[in-house]
Amino acid sequence: MAINPTFHAAARPEWDVPALLEGLKRGDRQTLARAITLVESRRAEDQTFAQELLNQLQPKTASETFRLGITGNPGAGKSTLIEVLGQQWIASGHRVAVLAIDPSSPQNHGSLLGDKTRMEGLSRAPEAFIRPSPSAGALGGLHAHMPEVISLCEAAGYDRIIVETVGVGQNETAVADVVDFTLLLALPGAGDEVQGLKRGVMEAADAVFVNKADGERLTMARDAQRQLRQALQLFHREDGWEVPIALGSALEPKSLVDLFELLDRGMRWFVSTGMSEKRREAQQGVHFEQRLQDGLLLWAQRKHPTAWEDVQKEVKEGRKSPAAAALEFLRNLAAENR
Ligand SMILES: Nc1nc2c(ncn2[C@@H]2O[C@H](COP(=O)(O)OP(=O)(O)OP(=O)(O)O)[C@@H](O)[C@H]2O)c(=O)[nH]1
Ligand SMILES: [Mg+2]
Numbered sequence: 001m002a003i004n005p006t007f008h009a010a011a012r013p014e015w016d017v018p019a020l021l022e023g024l025k026r027g028d029r030q031t032l033a034r035a036i037t038l039v040e041s042r043r044a045e046d047q048t049f050a051q052e053l054l055n056q057l058q059p060k061t062a063s064e065t066f067r068l069g070i071t072g073n074p075g076a077g078k079s080t081l082i083e084v085l086g087q088q089w090i091a092s093g094h095r096v097a098v099l100a101i102d103p104s105s106p107q108n109h110g111s112l113l114g115d116k117t118r119m120e121g122l123s124r125a126p127e128a129f130i131r132p133s134p135s136a137g138a139l140g141g142l143h144a145h146m147p148e149v150i151s152l153c154e155a156a157g158y159d160r161i162i163v164e165t166v167g168v169g170q171n172e173t174a175v176a177d178v179v180d181f182t183l184l185l186a187l188p189g190a191g192d193e194v195q196g197l198k199r200g201v202m203e204a205a206d207a208v209f210v211n212k213a214d215g216e217r218l219t220m221a222r223d224a225q226r227q228l229r230q231a232l233q234l235f236h237r238e239d240g241w242e243v244p245i246a247l248g249s250a251l252e253p254k255s256l257v258d259l260f261e262l263l264d265r266g267m268r269w270f271v272s273t274g275m276s277e278k279r280r281e282a283q284q285g286v287h288f289e290q291r292l293q294d295g296l297l298l299w300a301q302r303k304h305p306t307a308w309e310d311v312q313k314e315v316k317e318g319r320k321s322p323a324a325a326a327l328e329f330l331r332n333l334a335a336e337n338r
Contacts, residue, residue, distance in 0.1 A: 014049070015038055015046070015049035015053075017049055017052050017053050017056070019031075020034065020035050020038070020053055021053065021056055021057075023035075024057075024152065024155045024156045025155070027095075027156050027157040028156070029129055029156070031156070032129060032152060032153065032156040033131070035053060035152045035156075036131060036149050036152055038050050038053065039053070039054065039145050039148045039149065039152065040145045040149070050148075054148055054151065057151050057152070057154075057155045058155070059151065060151075060154045060155075060159075061277065062180055062270070062271050062276030062277045062279075062280055063271050063276075064154075064159065065154050065158075065159045065160070065161065066159070066160050066161070066180060066181070066267050067150060067161045067163065067178065067179040067180045067181070068160070068161065068162050068163070068179060068180070068181050068182075068183060068263070069162075069163045069165065069175035069176060069178070069179035069181065069182040069183065070082060070162060070163070070164050070165070070182075070183050070185065071164075071165050071166070071175050071182060071183070071184055071185070071201065071204075071205075072166070072184055072185030072186065072211075073166065073185075073187070073196065073197070074166050076185040076186070076187055076211055076212075077185060077211040077212060077250045078164050078166075078185055079100070079118040079119055079164065080118050080250040080251065081185065081209070081211065081250040081256075082098055082119060082122070082162055082164060083118060083119045083120070083121055083122050083250075084250060084253050084256060085162070085256075085260070085263075086098060086119070086122040086125075086128055086160075086162065087121055087122060087125065088253075088256075088260060089160050090122075090125055090127045090128060094127070094159050094160045095127045095128070095129075095157055095158045095159055095160065096122070096125075096127060096128045096129070096158060096160045096161075096162065097128070097129040097130075097131070097150075097153035097156075097158035097160070097161050097162070098119065098122065098128065098129070098130045098131070098162045098164065099131055099132075099146065099149060099150070099153070099161065099162070099163045099164070100130070100131070100132045100163075100164040100165075101132075101146070101163065101164065101165040101166075101175075129153060129156070129158060131149070144290070144294070146163065146178045147178055147283070147287050150163075150178060161179075163175055163178060163179055175204075176204040177283055177286055177287075178283065180267075180270055180276040180279060180280070181206045181207070181263075181266055181267065181270055181276075182204050182205055182206050182207075183205070183206065183207050183208070183209060183263070184197070184201060184202070184204075184205035184207070184208045184209070185208075185209050185211050186208055186209070186210045186211070186224055186228060187210065187211065187212055187224065188210060188212055188213055188217040188218075188220035188221035188223070188224050189217075189220045189223065189224055202228075202231060202232065202235070203235050205232075205243060206241065206243060206266060206270075207243060207244050207245070207246070207262055207263070207266055208228055208232070208243065208244070208245040208246070209245075209246050209247070209248065209259050210224045210225050210228070210245065210246070210247035210248075211247075211248070211249065211250055212249060212250070212251075213247040213248055213249050213255070214249035214251060214252060214255070221247045222247070224247075225245050225247050228245050229245055232245070239273070239275055241266075241269065241270075241275070244262045244265075244266075246258040246259045246262055300329070300333060303333075304333075307329070307332070308329075311325050311328075311329055
């Protein structure tokens with residue numbers, strides 16, 4: 001194949017931040033999708049535009065928007081439930097954004113495709129916006145951009161944000177760092193299924209829903225409810241909120257009345273006691289620190305690529321302990337920047 005020596009890839013057009021802001025204000029979905037692409041971009045030249053955009057967004061208060069995290073083991077029925085809940089919220093006049101965290105692992109790709117069919121009604125609704133977000137990355141930890149993506153959705157007029165994430169592995173409790181309220185989905189059956197939930201996941205839950213309480217599983221669902229109640233008693237909550245445990249079936253919308261009620265009640269309680277606002281403030285602090293850590297790491301790595309590689313090698317080969325190697329690297333950096 002001949003290579004055209006006069007060919008130059010077209011320079012990427014610069015981002016038009018005022019146009020993005022204006023589009024967001026209009027609630028334009030395409031603009032929202034583009035704005036999310038911008039803040040998720042790893043290109044260094046996009047960073048300035050992303051920050052310029054984010055800095056001009058008016059932050060929403062906890063009484064204006066509600067951020068709900070839905071977590072639970074793979075296959076617990078999170079997407080199926082969101083399909084019903086989202087439509088219920090739309091019917092009461094809300095605009096709903098669903099952000100599904102893509103665990104970025106090959107065995108999970110099936111579920112993302114599945115989400116399209118599992119949230120079919122919602123994905124066709126003009127009042128809904130559904131977006132999978134990448135979670136992993138060399139730097140930046142879990143869903144590193146989730147707080148920004150949430151702000152963008154809110155700026156575009158979505159007042160109910162649902163973040164779906166599997167409650168396993170590293171994603172475990174991270175969702176609680178970006179939402180006002182965390183709903184944990186559990187499955188019928190005392191014993192194994194209940195035990196399978198990690199302590200951290202249970203502790204982060206503001207409410208639990210035993211899903212798939214249908215057909216022959218109803219008795220098992222009640223067992224699970226009882227056992228979860230006992231397990232939750234072991235955790236002390238300083239805020240005084242008693243974690244409710246509902247049961248029902250995402251496939252039978254009528255059985256979800258209790259769940260919808262408890263979500264409403266939870267939302268009102270968290271807003272009226274100032275808990276939601278307090279959480280948002282604390283989360284801002286956490287995000288700042290995370291961003292700073294990411295930035296410092298990247299900076300150190302770029303400044304001394306060779307030393308970085310050498311030290312990595314030494315650690316991997318067991319010639320230095322990770323702690324000692326990190327300390328030495330930091331000392332060298334500090335000495336140089338004194
Ligand atoms: N019987 C029954 N099946 C359900 C219920 N809710 C969901 N399912 C089924 O369980 C399977 C998994 O549902 P999803 O909604 O994709 O579960 P998920 O938690 O989003 O799964 P991941 O995104 O892969 O973690 C699907 O086949 C659903 O039809 C329920 O209440 N009862
Ligand atoms: Mg799902």
